[in-house]
Amino acid sequence: MFLLDALRIAFFMFWEVLWSLALGFLLSAAVQAVISKGAIVRALGQDSPRSVVVSSGFGIASSSCSYAAVAVARSLFRKGATLANAIIFEFASTNLVIELGLILLVLLGWQFLAAEYAGGALMIVLLAFAFRLTLRRRLVEEARAQAEQGRVGKMEGHAAMDMAVTEGPFLRRLFSGPAFTAISHYFVMDVYGIWLDLAGGFLIAGAVAAWIPNSFWSAFFLTGHPLLAEIWGPLIGPVISMLSFVCSIGNVPLAAVLWGSGISFGGVISFIFADLLIPPILNIYRKYYGGRVAVYLAVVSYLAMALAGFLISLAFKALGWVPARRLFNFADAAPTWNYTTVLDLVFLILVGVILIRFLRTGGMAMLRMMDAAPSPGEGEMGSAHSH
Numbered sequence: 001m002f003l004l005d006a007l008r009i010a011f012f013m014f015w016e017v018l019w020s021l022a023l024g025f026l027l028s029a030a031v032q033a034v035i036s037k038g039a040i041v042r043a044l045g046q047d048s049p050r051s052v053v054v055s056s057g058f059g060i061a062s063s064s065c066s067y068a069a070v071a072v073a074r075s076l077f078r079k080g081a082t083l084a085n086a087i088i089f090e091f092a093s094t095n096l097v098i099e100l101g102l103i104l105l106v107l108l109g110w111q112f113l114a115a116e117y118a119g120g121a122l123m124i125v126l127l128a129f130a131f132r133l134t135l136r137r138r139l140v141e142e143a144r145a146q147a148e149q150g151r152v153g154k155m156e157g158h159a160a161m162d163m164a165v166t167e168g169p170f171l172r173r174l175f176s177g178p179a180f181t182a183i184s185h186y187f188v189m190d191v192y193g194i195w196l197d198l199a200g201g202f203l204i205a206g207a208v209a210a211w212i213p214n215s216f217w218s219a220f221f222l223t224g225h226p227l228l229a230e231i232w233g234p235l236i237g238p239v240i241s242m243l244s245f246v247c248s249i250g251n252v253p254l255a256a257v258l259w260g261s262g263i264s265f266g267g268v269i270s271f272i273f274a275d276l277l278i279p280p281i282l283n284i285y286r287k288y289y290g291g292r293v294a295v296y297l298a299v300v301s302y303l304a305m306a307l308a309g310f311l312i313s314l315a316f317k318a319l320g321w322v323p324a325r326r327l328f329n330f331a332d333a334a335p336t337w338n339y340t341t342v343l344d345l346v347f348l349i350l351v352g353v354i355l356i357r358f359l360r361t362g363g364m365a366m367l368r369m370m371d372a373a374p375s376p377g378e379g380e381m382g383s384a385h386s387h
Contacts, residue, residue, distance in 0.1 A: 002211060010206030013253045015335045017103045019343035021198075021249070022351055024099025029186035031061045033179045034165055044081035044089065052128045055085040056121070059092025065194035066247040066275045067284070069093040074288045078147050083140050083289075084131040087297065088124055094275055096120040100249050104272075107256045111323045112268065115312050119269045123308035130300045139296060143289040151287040184357040185366055192367060194247055201250025209257045217261035233267025234309035238302055241274035251275060265322045266313030273305035 040058045044051060062072065073090035077083055094100075096117060105113045165173045165182060173179055221236075222229040240258070241251055255268050263271070275281075277298060285294035316322050335341055 005210040006203070006206040008206070009209050010202040010253075012335070013107070013205060013256075014202050015344060016340060017106045017253075019340065019347045020102035020106045021099060022347035024097070024102045025187050025190055026183070026350070026354075027098045028190065029183045030174065030179075032186045033182035034173050035061050040076065040081075040089070044076060044085040047082050047084050047132070049128075051082070051085050052088055052124065055081075055088040056092040056096065056124050059089040060096045062089070062093050065190065065197065065249075066094050066278070066281055068190075068193050070276070070281060070284055070288070074147055077144070083143050084128065084135060087131070088127060091124060091127065091273075091276065091301075092120070094247070095123070095273055100252070100272075103249060103252045107252055108259065108268075109323055111316065111321050112255075112259075114321070115265070115269050115316055116272060118315075119273070119308045119312040122311060123273060123304050126304040126308055127300065130304060134300065135296075139293055143293045146290040146293070147288055180357060181361045184354045184361065185363055187351075187354050188358045188363060189367065194249065197247040197250040199250075201244070201246040202253050204244055204246065205253035205257050208254060208261075212261075214261050217258070217263070221258075221262040221264065221267070223262040229262075229264050230266065230313060231310065233264030234270040234306045234313070237263065237267040237269070237271030237309060238274035238277055238305055241271045242277050242279065244278070246278070247275045260326060262325075264313060265316060266309035266311075268309075269312055270305045270309030273309065274302075277301055277305075 035058070040062065043054045043058065059069075062069075069090045072093070073086040076089060077086040081089070101113050101116065104116055165176060165179045167173070218224075222232050244251065244254060246254075251272050251274075255272055258271065259265075259268050282294055282298055285297055289297070313322070
């Protein structure tokens with residue numbers, strides 16, 4: 001019975017956000033279809049305030065799952081981007097993206113959407129400041145020497161793929177046959193790259209909601225001590241995220257459960273930020289950049305996301321934007337014939353159309369290359385073409 005309860009809650013959560021996930025992945029794929037990775041590399045070769053903004057902007061445009069984002073960042077670093085810019089790009093591409101914002105809006109409300117984006121921007125500023133103060137040339141040289149060995153991590157082929165349509169006016173490119181092909185490939189590959197993390201996130205959230213009583217979380221999050229809870233939440237949020245082993249989007253269902261169970265507002269935000277600190281990602285950092293650099297990135301990232309979560313919580317409390325806490329009774333939220341169901345069905349049909357295009361334009365062959373190691377020169381894989 002407990003297992004069925006957890007599965008039912010997980011499915012109800014998934015059904016609630018299905019249309020927003022599909023829309024987010026579609027918009028992300030459309031942006032990737034018209035922005036070339038080559039253009040990104042050319043803009044990230046120097047450390048400056050402008051490069052931080054550009055790195056963040058390109059990261060948002062190149063929305064990726066956590067593994068692909070880390071692989072893209074290493075590729076950019078090898079091609080000439082600075083290490084600081086590559087890491088900032090990586091954080092922006094997982095924490096400031098459309099699909100994450102939409103699922104936050106649906107499950108938690110506009111306040112968490114605003115806090116995620118404001119906190120993400122603040123975290124990037126903190127990271128850039130920390131890199132400027134503490135990232136020594138010797139550490140960068142170690143990272144580059146290790147990166148040039150080309151050790152295989154995960155999602156390497158996906159990271160190397162560049163199908164962007166770059167010739168002609170923007171709207172004509174976006175609505176062209178080659179762009180539709182590129183969109184279908186990016187959409188399917190982004191979903192394929194994240195589906196295990198996403199499924200894991202819903203299942204973990206379902207299990208936590210069904211099996212762990214709120215009294216445990218209330219004590220664990222120090223809800224009886226408001227001041228301590230404000231400090232404890234942003235510190236423990238990333239640790240819980242690390243133990244969940246799932247990506248930022250997959251973390252949102254569990255974030256909703258934790259918010260209903262007592263974690264502070266800032267704790268929710270820092271929890272979502274920590275997708276790039278899960279053990280598999282830290283191990284890839286070790287492979288890509290070496291052990292010392294991996295430890296450095298873990299420490300600096302943790303401090304930046306915890307501080308960002310804490311400061312955003314203070315700011316939103318001062319503005320009166322922290323919503324009232326409510327229990328998320330997903331177990332009682334069985335799908336009914338409402339706008340959510342209609343939108344889910346519409347987007348399922350659209351996904352079917354995209355999948356047909358993907359299959360008819362060599363998508364399966366591309367899919368088999370997603371985890372393949374890139375060529376020695378790390379050239380871009382694939383080009384958009386109409387059929």
